[in-house]
Amino acid sequence: MTRVRFAPSPTGNLHIGSVRTALFNWVFAKKSKGTLVLRIEDTDLERSKPEFEANILEGLHWLGLDFDEGPHVGGNYGPYRQSERIGLGVYQRVADEFLAKKLAYYAFETSEELDKERLDAEAKSLPYVYSRNSLKLTEAEVSEKLASGMPYVIRFRIPDGRGAVVTNDLIRGPVSFEADLLGDFVILKSDGTPTYNFAVVVDDIAMEITHVIRGEDHISNTPRQELLYEAIGAKAPEFAHLPIILGPDRSKLSKRHGAQSVSEYRDQGYLPDALVNYLSLLGWSPKDTRELLSKDELVAIFEIHQISKSGAIFDIEKLNWMNAHYIRPLSPFVLLDLVRPFLNDKQKAVFESKYTQETQLTILELVKDSLTVLPDINREVSIFTDSYDEYLEQYNGLEPGHLPMEVIRKFRDWVTQISAEIYEIDIDAVIDEILVETKLGKGKVMRPIRMACTGRASGPLLSRVLSLLGRDCLLERLKRF
């Protein structure tokens, strides 16, 4: 039975890079009909915050990435928060066992002393490896220090002469590290909580994780974890390290590259399916050339070996294209709900009071092809919500040249003699008439009318726009010509 996990630490909002890791774990789980576990790695008590955990949960839910086990859904392999496992004494127990077997030892250096060690090594341009000074202590000395209440950590002892630690990465093939260069790393901090490498291994064993799919930034942790598995006597899971997501400057995607959390993308009006689809193509590609893929299709054709090894730059342009692609086939009815939260107050007030829901839907149908992200709706809908002053502003912003007044007058005269509602087909008919009478080209007739009536040089289908605007609005605007 395949069991995979996504293990974010709640020290920030759900990051776009984490999402991709979550996505590949999700797809892999579905593909192999296995179980997907969410584990919150909140052992950094300082930086972990409940609101970040909430943001992560929210984001995953919004994206439609559902988990089989986790703090929010339960499961038989809990607790699903590392902090809660600490209380159970699990890590302490394993560490004590290591201590008893001399696989680990107490260390008493202060962080200042360790900083000095590092600085010295750097000054001599030597690779830094922990000095093992505490390993040289006699048992009596250790007992004495412990008895005196001196703060201590527990360090894992890298086995002497262990040689190369080789991980057979599912994506990269064999990756090898010299054990001697690893240094005896801390497994239990002075406050009794486990460090990342230790907690991960203990948890993954406890949760019977079979495949660890995570970011490439964890690749150098892998040999330490392999060693811990050996020490515990457990079989290590398969590892797969995904290429990292880069900013436009080729460095790891971070704050300075702009939006990086899922909630920001949501707030900017990206659709979850578009985001998922785009992310799925960042570092992975199907065997054929299809690119627009639903989550189900993704699961159907996903192949972990098709994941590429090199880092991928996050390309907002392609995401934009994809988002527009996902907006286009939506029904106006669905779109209305999606778009409503993005209407600004003024636009919303006018739009909803001026037009019936049916008309609102007609307008959405008319403009939806022009949307890249949801907030674009404000720009599109403004054609229909402009007040007279706003219309004038729009108009003055243009360089209309001289409008053929003959066309405008003819059109205005026609509108003037209409007594009731204006219909699209009638508008088309008048325009045809004007075309014949003036012997001008379509562009020469329709463009001026559009400009005179909407203040804009372009927009959706003219006759439909004008009929939606209505007789009174058109008259008010046309009477100044």
Place this chain on the structure above:
RNA sequence: GGCCCCAUCGUCUAGCGGUUAGGACACCAGAUUUUCAUUCUGGCGGCCGGAGUUCGAUUCUCCGUGGGGCUACCA
């Protein structure tokens, strides 16, 4: 500095010894559209460098170069 990973159009990528090096985004041009957008067609544009292996290297090996990651009692 050390360790590790990576390297095909500007970007995301296909390629797994012999291909006119394929697709997508972006860009440019044309067609359609009253305009914009959509859509369609076409175009521009790429194997980091050097050795080696081979009849033949984008592909395999080595060395450079370049980029990235890690280098905590963070995860």
